[in-house]
Amino acid sequence: MNQIKHGVLALCLLASGGAASAASTADTIGLTIDARKPGAVINKDIYGQFAEHLGTGIYEGMWVGPKSKIPNTKGWRNDVVGALKAMHVPLVRWPGGCFADEYHWKDGIGPREKRPVKVNTNWGGVEESNAVGTHEFFDLVDLLGADAYVNGNLGTGSAQEMSEWVEYLTSDSKSTLANLRRKNGRDKPFKVAYFAIGNEAWGCGGNMTPEHYADLYKNVETFLRAPQQYRPKMIASGGNDNDVSWSEVLSKQLKRQTDGISFHYYTIPTGKWEVKGAATGFPEKEWMSTMSNTLRMEDHIRKNSAAMDKNDPEKKLGLFVDEWGTWYDVEKGTNAGFLFQQNTLRDAVVAALNFNIFHAHADRVRMTNIAQMVNVLQSMIITDKDKMVLTPTYHAFEMYVPFQGAASLPLTLSNNPQYALDGASVPEISASAARGTDGKLYLALVNTNPAQAADVAINVPGQAIKAVKGRVLTAAAMDAHNTFQAPQAIKPAPFSATAVEGKLTVKIPAKAVIVVAVE
Template identity: 85%
Template sequence: MNPIKRGVLALCLLASGGAFAADAISLTIDTAKPGAVINKDIYGQFAEHLGTGIYEGMWVGPKSKIPNTRGWRNDVVGALKDIHVPLVRWPGGCFADEYHWKDGVGPREKRPVKVNTNWGGVDEPNAVGTHEFFDLVEQLGADAYVNGNLGTGSAQEMSEWIEYMTSDSKSTLANLRRKNGRDKPFKVAYFAVGNEAWGCGGNMSPQYYSDLYRQVETFLRAPKQYRPKIIASGGNDNDVAWSEVLSKELKKQTYGISFHYYTIPTGKWEGKGASTGFAENEWISTMARTLRMEDHIRRNSAAMDKNDPEKKLGLLVDEWGTWYDVEKGTNPGFLFQQNTLRDAVVAALNFNIFHAHADRVRMTNIAQMVNVLQSMIITDKDKMVLTPTYYAYQMYVPFQNATSLPVTLQNNPDYTAGEFKIPEISASAARGADGKLYLALVNTNPNKEADVALNIPGQTVRSLKGNVLTAAAMDTHNTFQAPNAIKPAPFTAAAGADGKLSVKVPAKAVIVVAVE
């Protein structure tokens, strides 16, 4: 084990008992006031036909020498199963509004080759289509979120796709599905009408989109037991007009309204910032900008509350994550970026925000699963490496379908650098589906550890047991040459003789523990 890892592990195993430090942050968990259930789909994933996110990264074809099951890489699928992927969104993204589903069914060698005009202008072979996608989600044990083509498609095309996927009749389309190898209907958990209708999906106004949506939704018919939940394409960033209009106009069969927000260190699309080799000013700017997710959710939720006070509609953050300048020497249209400790901290901060708003936020989909933007996995031919973001998802698995609990932080200092100032500690707690109490802590300060005094009224806390993710450098990342440069290490803490428990949270760290 290298010296840095030995030092980090030793730090992780330290526990502080006895008297609280004078400047300790006070954290109180109110177990008597359970909140909303944290829908497992908050930990959803996103796989778009973009770069090597699907082709090469996940799909190698059944004839590949890389071990696979019906074309899907065994190593990638196995790793994704280990983080309990609950949901996968496909085929886009911007790609969805130029995707015609009939191009992706039938014998693969006879499928048309198209041009992926959104992402790199490369050939799209249509080797991965409806049947292949459902094979993937079934291998993962995940639900399917299918994004329909509103931009260049039609109500008829989406209606026929739904029939093809879900009909148990003897219709021509249902029989075509059977001819293509699938007897029983596919389970389509969610179906979205378009994507980013305000931009790449058609440059529409929310009023115009709502009219189109109502038309399309009328014809999305399926047997009751196979009918997907229908999703409307909403807004992004500070634009709440979409949430206001759609929550007023779309109430009957709509499950939720989507929302997109990406974290960019510089705040500028031109010159976003590098994924590695960054200074502290871009560490804190990234944290500050990702924390704006909370304000975006609050503002959109408030807009929706006017028309939907009972919160029947979900706010679905089905694209989010970090977005940096692409790595040098790679295709700019492939959106490949390295993934570091900074990304894991960003992910954890967002998880804590989503938990706090679980009454309205019922699904999120990080962009994206493999080789694209803030990915879980990076591959190169037969090689595979897990990213720090992957490990953040792995650590937070106990929060899937857990019941959120109120958390109060007092004496929480600000971490300040340059023009930015953010809270040092972020926290979330929940009662897991297994009955255990779980606590997540994030230290945004890259320079110093924090003392957190834990208080749970009516409960004696004996110990904490779980994992911590941290490293010596802000941009620590895994490579094919050093695949274990950063990964979770065991973390424990025990109450002192006076029955009190204080946690030392290392600098730039994510901790998830079970409270005993």
Template identity: 70%
Template sequence: MKAFRPAILALGILAAFPAFAQVNVTVDAGKPGATINKNVYGQFAEHLGTGIYEGMWVGPESKIPNTKGWRNDVVKALKELHVPLVRWPGGCFADEYHWRDGIGARNKRPVKVNTNWGGVPESNAVGTHEFFDLVEMLGADAYVNGNLGTGTPQEMAEWIEYMTSEGDSSLAQLRAKNGHPKPFKVDYFAVGNETWGCGGNMRPEYYADLYKHYTTFMKAPKERLPKFIASGGHDDDTTWTDVLSREAARGTDAISFHYYTLPTGVWERKGAAVGFPESEWFSTMASTLRMDDHIKRNVAVLDKNDPQKKIGFYVDEWGTWYDVEAGTNPGFLFQRNTIRDAVVAALNFNIFHQYADRVRMTNIAQMVNVLQAMIITDKDRMLLTPTYYAFQMYVPFQDATSLPVALSNNATYAVNGRGVPGISASAARGKDGKTYVALVNTNPHDATDVVLNVAGRSVNGVRGQVLTADAMDAHNTFERKDAVKPAPFSAAAAGGKLTIKVPAKSVMVVAVEG
């Protein structure tokens, strides 16, 4: 393991960072844009590895402190993150999940094989009721992914009825018998997942017909009808967005999209999570910034086919994907989480904010122990990752009003003749009325001076937090849980000018003081 020092920075230490360039960032507070939906900060919990079992769910009989089987320490940490929404049960797992296997007495539920993720037994201990226990404890919206791949229209329709109906319905009575007399609140429901791949290897035209077929029979009382999500495309492909927004627009609230950041761009050898060279730091930045182009191209298709902007564009799987940790089950997708991941997360947040009128939900993969996780556990131990802290720092942007940001004289971070923008910025007016600015420095070596202006008002200073570290792969461990965590930051204007020194490889979120 590579040695690193804690990222605890005082203002005096910040002044020691060498300036790389002076970038002008101007926020136009007089031209408010779309609301940044809180669900842009959504999470994803799939039946995958220890992402649910052990990592979050230990069962009511466990010696690890829990509530209704869910770990108290994990739930507390997620509540502090203000998790707005959770997607469940997959992912690829969703298209082999039959909801009736996950209801009733847990000791009588069938044990299946999780064929997608490691070939391990799936106990079905976590089912519909357990999931809603979790989202109710978190105060989060529920996003349920239905089984199109191996299910039937009847099975999907009956799951909707089981979750939302009341009165004399036999399924409502069954739900009550299983411990929940009142209907569940299902906010979003997806018809299948990655139907171009693990969800059935379909053509978009074929899926569009299936989507219309299935949703025809998915009914609920008007006040409890979820928003329906069609399974869309991935990476460079806009075909799915085009076909679905033309052929399956009626009753469709959103089209999903998946994009993962791979350092190498090669699935067979993605790159290491720690101990990587600077070339892979750079390629990771370049790869994740492609998210902007992917969204832009799909939004252009939607603007053509849906000018009224009725259909949202939901990036319901995104994040970094590296080679798995040596010695772990390859099907569990466990990887270390470093300051690089925090920078990647913040870059994506800033991109999502630019398209707030269409991008109304995203879901990072995933919450605990899987891919770009917020939390890592080991038996009764738990630690928070740098990505967790990036999400926590951006909480003021949930349901905030986006504000236009213009950058001039931006720095360039370059390696081997290729470059990416040195500074990424975003701004919004929070629900508390304050103006918040997020700044990200992609350069792992050099600090950058940013001159901040807010059009139409004077700025006396800023106050907030900064997250950075000495090493490119600095990460928290059970021995050093606080090695990478945010530190307080403030800066004051001098001579009518506010200059912020943004450290190398850092994420900063500040409130403007006027």
């Protein structure tokens, strides 16, 4: 671990050493930002999170109950909530996932000691106490200052059940359900930003065809009534991977009854669900395959957007990538149903590559939710009893905060080489630029090459660049990660470069994520 720490320091010292004025023109990558042509606004909800009743993602990881010795507020861990607030979490999706289609909301209201205990048949077959229900979830989003995305139960639920949940959440009347909410401690209606009708209807949500799901959706949505000021945006459960039929059918049949269509895609190193690949100790060929597979997100978004464009050329519907991230083999010795995996520098690079893709399609992609927030899959935070550690993915999200609500800016990369290995290749540098809400020009750069630094010459026509200042996330090892014993083995370090004779060339370390303000 000391080797990792020293490697980080060495690389960061290299990165913050100023402009690489000695770089040869032939080897220098050109990057031109057109700051005069702002594009679509990057919706803050592109940085949304996902908290499912799965493993220790909620219980233990975030919720410990108000009587716990672990410092908490209304049962939610203070350390975890504080870290998530510092990351500016804009949105949280709950209660699933596959869990949503077996979740009955009335089991999660009223006195906790009287709530029924169920079995979580999707994830590990463990007991579900229903201690975290509607009111507890909204306590969490209130503590975070985030918006709420509630996923309704279409699989084992009914139109009546979802209709009553929406009434319970949003009614400002004196109806029985609204008064029940008041009796349970909430006078004013909850603010629900999004409400989804089902999840993965093509699979764990019911094994449906898009046509059958569309008919069910239209029926259910008809009865999800709420006061206009409290009405959530409605989400239809869409497709995954290469199947665009869901986007085609739903954008045609539901465009007057929905605000967006979901899409799911996970990055798996091997591309095989049976043996996905390890989270740590992996060979460079799996670094390469992970980079290559995660960049398929670009093609998936293009294809689904094109399908939606046929029926919705005005782009009134959003494409909501409400599950994405890396998925590896579970860590040895852990419950296979809990989906716990370690989180490394590779995951931070994957996150940043996806951010850049989402920014480029901000006109259609207006919300995404990484899977998941704590202790599950590509998590932001890992906990063990009273201990907590931030992951490299957490740091990537926190570094990209200036892009929330920013106006995307077109850019071009020239002379961008391919990082190649064993016949596979990906572009070496990925970039995204935007004008932040504070008026500053922000630039994100990702080097996918795990062994080679890159020189990038930055140009903004009509603007004299003096310097760039920000932070870099990198390390000596591809699988560098934080542990409870070494919680800061990998973290962002200062990064800056100054123009020389009016020209600014920066050296991007190998396997690095950089976010800077352009001055």
